[in-house]
Amino acid sequence: MNSQVEQTQAPTQVQALLRPVAVLCGTAVYVIFLWGLMQQGMVAAKAHAYYLLLACWSAGMVVLVIWPQWLRRWHQDLLAWARALWSGVGAIALAMLVPHPVRMLLLVAPLFSILYGALYLSRLQVNLLAVLIWMAYAVCGLQLQLVGVDPQLEFMYFLAFALILAGGLFVSWEMLRVREQLHLRNQHLREVMERMQTLALQDELTGVHNRRYILEVLARQKALADRGQQPFTVCYCDLDHFKAINDAYGHSTGDMVLQKFARMAAKTVRNVDFVARIGGEEFLLVLVGADKRSADAVVQRLARRTKQLSLPHAEGQLSVSVSVGVTSYRPEETVDAVLKRADEALYAAKAGGRDKVVVAS
Numbered sequence: 001m002n003s004q005v006e007q008t009q010a011p012t013q014v015q016a017l018l019r020p021v022a023v024l025c026g027t028a029v030y031v032i033f034l035w036g037l038m039q040q041g042m043v044a045a046k047a048h049a050y051y052l053l054l055a056c057w058s059a060g061m062v063v064l065v066i067w068p069q070w071l072r073r074w075h076q077d078l079l080a081w082a083r084a085l086w087s088g089v090g091a092i093a094l095a096m097l098v099p100h101p102v103r104m105l106l107l108v109a110p111l112f113s114i115l116y117g118a119l120y121l122s123r124l125q126v127n128l129l130a131v132l133i134w135m136a137y138a139v140c141g142l143q144l145q146l147v148g149v150d151p152q153l154e155f156m157y158f159l160a161f162a163l164i165l166a167g168g169l170f171v172s173w174e175m176l177r178v179r180e181q182l183h184l185r186n187q188h189l190r191e192v193m194e195r196m197q198t199l200a201l202q203d204e205l206t207g208v209h210n211r212r213y214i215l216e217v218l219a220r221q222k223a224l225a226d227r228g229q230q231p232f233t234v235c236y237c238d239l240d241h242f243k244a245i246n247d248a249y250g251h252s253t254g255d256m257v258l259q260k261f262a263r264m265a266a267k268t269v270r271n272v273d274f275v276a277r278i279g280g281e282e283f284l285l286v287l288v289g290a291d292k293r294s295a296d297a298v299v300q301r302l303a304r305r306t307k308q309l310s311l312p313h314a315e316g317q318l319s320v321s322v323s324v325g326v327t328s329y330r331p332e333e334t335v336d337a338v339l340k341r342a343d344e345a346l347y348a349a350k351a352g353g354r355d356k357v358v359v360a361s
Contacts, residue, residue: 020065027061045097057090080120088113088133096140111168118172130169203277206262214276218335233295235285236325236342240354242281268302292328299324299357323349327360
């Protein structure tokens with residue numbers, strides 16, 4: 001089991017490392033390409049101003065991608081929103097200063113911002129991101145009108161970018177739909193796993209712990225007791241003449257008896273103690289930190305309450321009693337040994353006429 005978990009976690013850690021590396025590599029390629037265009041004199045801006053804009057955008061990308069752990073005070077969604085918006089709007093501002101034939105190639109970069117947002121943001125946030133990127137293009141286009149760019153050609157490019165942006169937004173909607181479906185399936189899977197875990201540790205009929213869980217509890221308590229931290233006492237309970245109840249009144253009545261006894265036993269012990277049904281009409285109580293004397297007081301109270309259970313039936317009131325064997329754990333002995341001694345005490349209680357509590361000497 002542990003090896004499977006480690007194998008599952010290893011690719012996740014590698015992916016977590018590769019993602020920022022991939023983004024930074026993409027940013028570096030974009031910056032190098034723009035720097036090359038600047039060297040060729042293909043950018044409609046002064047060199048120092050464009051270099052400053054390029055440096056600010058690159059530095060912002062590096063900070064938002066790396067974002068040291070000790071600085072992560074933002075909510076994760078807000079950080080994803082900042083990354084997508086900064087990369088998209090910055091790429092627009094840098095691309096708009098490049099001549100038309102090359103600009104459309106550079107305007108593909110903002111689409112990655114929308115697709116990135118589809119992985120982490122809600123549908124509303126992705127739509128808002130697309131609108132802001134589209135508005136950034138519009139504002140930059142208006143600025144270009146002031147420097148004498150052909151308005152008709154610019155309008156055609158504006159429509160072309162709007163179509164490209166709409167296509168990217170459509171793809172992001174599909175990604176969001178798949179993400180929502182995966183979220184629902186994962187939620188359903190978690191619910192199923194929780195249900196399976198509950199069934200694996202809980203008796204389905206009575207709602208108390210089952211045999212498997214109580215054996216794990218005993219192993220844990222043994223380890224604590226062997227270190228001198230916390231003694232415990234085991235109480236082996238058996239409902240008297242339960243087979244006769246099933247034969248005379250039916251299994252549905254027998255199930256009701258088991259359920260009521262389990263609920264009553266759980267209320268009788270403390271929150272730190274454990275109650276488990278280990279089979280048929282047999283129950284096991286693990287009283288943490290209790291010695292035989294205090295455990296005897298608990299099970300005596302349990303025996304009295306068992307006889308006071310209200311179990312109406314068509315043929316009159318149904319009376320129930322319980323026999324209990326009690327023993328305390330002895331350091332360094334096995335769990336089987338303490339259970340065997342509790343079982344022997346229970347056998348003595350039943351041999352002595354039932355409806356008794358026997359504390360092992």
